[in-house]
Amino acid sequence: MTNTKPPAVEIDAITKSYGETTAIRGVSMDVRDGEFVTILGPSGCGKSTLLRMISGFAEPTTGDVRIGGKSVVGLAPYKRDTAMVFQDYALFPHRTIAENIAFGLRMRKVERAEIARRVDEMLALINLSGYGGRRVSEISGGQAQRVALGRALVVRPSVLLLDEPLGALDMKLRKQMQAELKKIHRELGLTFVAVTHDQEEALTLSDRIAVMNAGSVEQFADPETLYRRPATRFVADFVGGANLIDAEVGPAGALLFRGLPLSGIGSDAVKDRAIGDKVSLVVRPECVATSALGGQAPGPAIEAMVTEVLFSGAVQQIVGRLADGSLFVAHEQGLKPPPERGSTVLFHWDGSLSWLVAR
Amino acid sequence: MSARPRSPQERGGFALLSLYAVLIYLFLYLPIAVIVLFAFDAKPIPGLPLDTLTTGWFVEALRDQKLTGSLLTSLRLAVVSAILSTLLAMPAAMVLAWLPIRFKSLVMAMVLGPVVLPQLVLGLGLVILLRSAPDLVGEPAIILAHTTITSSYATLILYSRFLGFRRSYIEAAMNLGASELVVFREVILPLVRPALISVFMLAFTDAFGEFVVAWFVAGFTETLPITIWTSLRQVISPKVYALSSVIILVTLAISLVSQLWVIRQTRLTSKVQTS
Amino acid sequence: MQAGAGSAEKRRRRFAAAGIAPLMLWQFVFFVVPVILLLVISFWRTRNYRMVPDFTFANYIAVFTNGAMWRALLLSVQTAAFVTIACAVLAYPIAYFIAKKAGRLKGLLLIAVIAPFWISIVMRVAAWRLLLGENGVINQSLLSIGLIDQPLGFLLYSPVATSIGLVYAYLPLYVLPLYASIDAIEDNWIAAAKDLNAGPMRAFWEVTFPLSLPGLIVGAVFCFIFGLGEFVTPALLGGGKQLMMSQVIQDQFQRRLDWPAGAAISIVMLVIVFALLAVSMKWFRKASGEKL
Ligand SMILES: Nc1ncnc2c1ncn2[C@@H]1O[C@H](COP(=O)(O)OP(=O)(O)OP(=O)(O)O)[C@@H](O)[C@H]1O
Numbered sequence A: 001m002t003n004t005k006p007p008a009v010e011i012d013a014i015t016k017s018y019g020e021t022t023a024i025r026g027v028s029m030d031v032r033d034g035e036f037v038t039i040l041g042p043s044g045c046g047k048s049t050l051l052r053m054i055s056g057f058a059e060p061t062t063g064d065v066r067i068g069g070k071s072v073v074g075l076a077p078y079k080r081d082t083a084m085v086f087q088d089y090a091l092f093p094h095r096t097i098a099e100n101i102a103f104g105l106r107m108r109k110v111e112r113a114e115i116a117r118r119v120d121e122m123l124a125l126i127n128l129s130g131y132g133g134r135r136v137s138e139i140s141g142g143q144a145q146r147v148a149l150g151r152a153l154v155v156r157p158s159v160l161l162l163d164e165p166l167g168a169l170d171m172k173l174r175k176q177m178q179a180e181l182k183k184i185h186r187e188l189g190l191t192f193v194a195v196t197h198d199q200e201e202a203l204t205l206s207d208r209i210a211v212m213n214a215g216s217v218e219q220f221a222d223p224e225t226l227y228r229r230p231a232t233r234f235v236a237d238f239v240g241g242a243n244l245i246d247a248e249v250g251p252a253g254a255l256l257f258r259g260l261p262l263s264g265i266g267s268d269a270v271k272d273r274a275i276g277d278k279v280s281l282v283v284r285p286e287c288v289a290t291s292a293l294g295g296q297a298p299g300p301a302i303e304a305m306v307t308e309v310l311f312s313g314a315v316q317q318i319v320g321r322l323a324d325g326s327l328f329v330a331h332e333q334g335l336k337p338p339p340e341r342g343s344t345v346l347f348h349w350d351g352s353l354s355w356l357v358a359r
Numbered sequence B: 001m002s003a004r005p006r007s008p009q010e011r012g013g014f015a016l017l018s019l020y021a022v023l024i025y026l027f028l029y030l031p032i033a034v035i036v037l038f039a040f041d042a043k044p045i046p047g048l049p050l051d052t053l054t055t056g057w058f059v060e061a062l063r064d065q066k067l068t069g070s071l072l073t074s075l076r077l078a079v080v081s082a083i084l085s086t087l088l089a090m091p092a093a094m095v096l097a098w099l100p101i102r103f104k105s106l107v108m109a110m111v112l113g114p115v116v117l118p119q120l121v122l123g124l125g126l127v128i129l130l131r132s133a134p135d136l137v138g139e140p141a142i143i144l145a146h147t148t149i150t151s152s153y154a155t156l157i158l159y160s161r162f163l164g165f166r167r168s169y170i171e172a173a174m175n176l177g178a179s180e181l182v183v184f185r186e187v188i189l190p191l192v193r194p195a196l197i198s199v200f201m202l203a204f205t206d207a208f209g210e211f212v213v214a215w216f217v218a219g220f221t222e223t224l225p226i227t228i229w230t231s232l233r234q235v236i237s238p239k240v241y242a243l244s245s246v247i248i249l250v251t252l253a254i255s256l257v258s259q260l261w262v263i264r265q266t267r268l269t270s271k272v273q274t275s
Numbered sequence C: 001m002q003a004g005a006g007s008a009e010k011r012r013r014r015f016a017a018a019g020i021a022p023l024m025l026w027q028f029v030f031f032v033v034p035v036i037l038l039l040v041i042s043f044w045r046t047r048n049y050r051m052v053p054d055f056t057f058a059n060y061i062a063v064f065t066n067g068a069m070w071r072a073l074l075l076s077v078q079t080a081a082f083v084t085i086a087c088a089v090l091a092y093p094i095a096y097f098i099a100k101k102a103g104r105l106k107g108l109l110l111i112a113v114i115a116p117f118w119i120s121i122v123m124r125v126a127a128w129r130l131l132l133g134e135n136g137v138i139n140q141s142l143l144s145i146g147l148i149d150q151p152l153g154f155l156l157y158s159p160v161a162t163s164i165g166l167v168y169a170y171l172p173l174y175v176l177p178l179y180a181s182i183d184a185i186e187d188n189w190i191a192a193a194k195d196l197n198a199g200p201m202r203a204f205w206e207v208t209f210p211l212s213l214p215g216l217i218v219g220a221v222f223c224f225i226f227g228l229g230e231f232v233t234p235a236l237l238g239g240g241k242q243l244m245m246s247q248v249i250q251d252q253f254q255r256r257l258d259w260p261a262g263a264a265i266s267i268v269m270l271v272i273v274f275a276l277l278a279v280s281m282k283w284f285r286k287a288s289g290e291k292l
């Protein structure tokens, strides 16, 4: 008996092709027991495909999937200890709420009395006590979402899979359900793997997030790391939004933007890079401020022409255009008088809040 | 939201359309009304004016062994054809709708073929085929012929119904531990049952009333349409109208009730709110 | 690992094959083979009322040179075309009415249009004989109100009677696809057109009509195909003077026992049917749910 449990889910060098198109190209990741992992990425990047390979509705072309340490490749979906919450909920319309929740238990040949007890318990957990006798057509969207969750949870799967679980809900309900989902995860201590394209939702819910792009995982890390130190240009831009300055490493620790060194960049910023490396400097808009040209900026700074000032109360967005044509955004406090549109100003930030990623 | 007439102009249009609709429904149901009406005409050769009415022809029709015999034959053969074609159509339609298959357009052509093929042509082809199996002429041949036609209709109707069936129902059930067989029994069958029943009823009605193909392959077997056809070529006895009117009313009732029931059922099971 | 993925795929294939095989086998034996047989014997000859294997085009040449057969072919095409147009004109307003104006009665009204279609064709024709005959309901009524003083003889046993019978038979069939495509047109699109200052007529021609075209064409194709091959209606209502194609085929087969000749006409009819279907395939795809 080892004291370390095997990871709840291990995805090992998976690829998946549909004929000519490759949906997944070489993905590996582990999900620890009891963890809430979210797969985040733009539409069509292969999130659902990955989830479907865990649940058994798709088989990897190459690679292995292990659940609780055992390979499940080739195992039928109904023999896997996973349960899924579908994007459209897929609640059986010919059955009542209680019957829907009981379905998985019946399949597992649980005793009648035990089924009744666990269904009641689940109805209480999802705040739908007393709704058991209703038909699926007689409940609201948010309630249907909770029933779908309850139907999957009641079988106590070793992994709960959620494909865009909140996608069909409106903004307010979404926020509310996020909190409930988080609470249920904490209470039950089960392993959750969710899929979403909403970065805010991923950041709120997850212990760790796998950011996918075009069939591969770009970064797999906890929300803070993902936000503070994205590993790639794509992650920086997709999670939280970022300003990117495409530059090149020059001699003597300089960072060259269009051939000229950027001011205020310390040499330790580029210490691990070789001369000539193509990199992007990443800085979040909320770390950037503007000041008039000619002033002395304390840290790194870059000139840009102001093309747009968007005022929204507490925050105002100042959009500038860099010399190479790319956009650069600063989120400044709303009380500060904004620069004029069309003027050229200095965008500056604290050097410890920007970093380099490969391009 | 149904478009309620608003401006006077639109109201006028609506009135005109309604009037037109009434005329069309009259046209569709006039022949039916007439045949039912003349079933009560006491004259041996039915016609206007309707002076004396009688229910005697209904009794006569029931006493006529030839008529009742062919009615029973028709009922029996149609039930067999309906069962066979539902059994053939259901798995085929499920595969067509849910599983990727090769040569799909060839398969669809084979399914659509008997629907668009003139029935006379199918009948003649079968006559030639039956030369190599003369024992089948008669009841077996009629069943074979009707099943060929009705299984095509049944497959097409079921296929379009199954296309609208959400695949995630199947996946959800499997995901909760149901094997293929259990998924079929617990989820698919209950959800497609209305469609199956309506397809069975339609196949039955179609096989019951079909004349041309049956006529070619019937040999000495007489189905009800064949008997009526024969009597239409001679002086027609009002008995035939009496029997026909009963069957017409039953047919109408069955198709109305079963279709309305299907609409209700699908409404009950498909109204799943998602937001 | 590869093996696992393969086996799931293989099982799916086996499911698919098992599900579809019975129907395919059935249709092959009782639909494909008969058509092939017809094609084969259409090249044979008949001698002393018996078929002789051969490879001759004589039967086909006869279809287009023999006056009677040619006339039957023409009459069939004409009748089918007339019936198609008549059905289209009659069906469009009613399909529109049911789809857009019937409100809650929609389902019931649609079913009520279709229901007569399920009554045996023989019985429907019997009913029209009661209506159209010299002593039939229509003549008697017209006589008694004094509109005519001689029964109208052309009502029964004439191409007119055949056409009426066929329109009656295929009107429900035409309403169905028309209804489907008109019903799929969202009220909002029509409202948007009106909002952009199109009058009701203009909105109809710019939005409703083009969007209902798939249904209109599919209905027409079906109506024409079925009208072309219909046998019972012309045989019982059309009288024996002007024959339609199906009657000639039946005559060749059952009375003259010249099966090869009958087969050749059948094949000509089939070619017309399939050519029409091939040409209109695009519209079938549009009409069958391929959303815009
Ligand atoms: N059964 C299939 N056959 C062929 N290609 C497929 C199939 N399923 C998915 N794909 C392709 O694989 C890629 C990934 O699809 P997937 O459904 O995993 O995307 P996704 O990230 O879930 O997108 P979304 O956010 O839109 O749901 C897409 O390009 C898609 O077209």
Ligand SMILES: [Mg+2]
Pocket (backbone or CB within 6 Å): A047, A048, A049
């Ligand atoms: Mg997806």
